[in-house]
Amino acid sequence: MNNSYPDWRLEGHYFETCNCEVACPCLWLQPPTEGNCKLLAAWHIDKGHLEDVGLDNLSVALACYAPGTMIEGNWGAALYIDELADTAQTExxxxIFSGRAGGHLSVLMGFVSEVWGIKSVSMDYQHSCDIHRLIIPGIAExxxxxxxxxxxxxxxxxxPPLCVVPSHASVVSKSNYFRYQDNDQAWNFSQRNGFHSPFIYQP
Known part of the structure; x- marks a missing residue:
């Protein structure tokens, strides 16, 4: 553990979907299928903490837009936090998800140049062996x-050279639907790329 960072650890399940064809070329540091990437990633924390703040059974989502090859940065992003989180858990x-606590999320957030916003929202995260689903009413499905x-x-x-979760292999998936409307963005796709896996994050 890097002693310059607080003591934290998250584990659970995650999934992502974007507008790229299956399988997303961004993992291989190649340009997105359509020249840009419109990505929604969601995590359900089965067990987690930051110092003495417990984070079990909370969900988090990130909407992200990359104008070109993702490794080149300049991402815009919005963070969504489960409304079940209290003030300490939200902070x-x-x-953690801003990257200030270190670990792989610090690497990912290093590509973000514009934060669209951070919102506390109702989140319904569901997963089984083959299906992963997220609903944020009025914002994302x-x-x-x-x-x-x-x-x-x-x-x-x-x-791969670039991924959301390095701790586990990514299960290649395809979207049944992907809709997002917020922050002057309106995305609507189906039969496009998806990944899911367990995850472990720590400094």
Whole structure:
């Protein structure tokens, strides 16, 4: 652990979906399918803490727009925090997901040049073996479904150059729907890229 950062750890499940074709070329540091990337990532924290603040059973989402190849940065992003979080939990989540607490989220947030906003919202995060779904009423609805591999089981990608979760292999998926409307953005896609996996984040 890096002693310059607070003691924290999150574990749970996550999924993401974007406007790229399956599988997203951004993982390989290539330009997005449509020249830009419109991404929604969502996490459900099964177990977590920052110092003595417990973060179990809370959800978080990030809407993100990259105007070109993602590794080049200049992302715009908005953070959504489960309204079930109290003030201390909200502040802890902001500290972690802004990247100020270190770890892989610090790497990802280093690409963000414009923060559209941070909101406390109602969030319904659901997941099973094959389906991951998020509903933020009036803002976002997304559902992805796992793609099966040729040898059986889920198709996966392990250790790409760029990813949201480095701790686990990503299950390649396809969106059943993906809608987002907020911060002067209006996205509506289906049958596009998705990934999901367990996650562990820490400094």
């Amino acid at each position: 802890a989540i902001i500290q 997304a559902e992805i479904q796992s793609i099966q591999g040729i040898a059986g089981g889920n198709a996966t990608i392990h250790n």
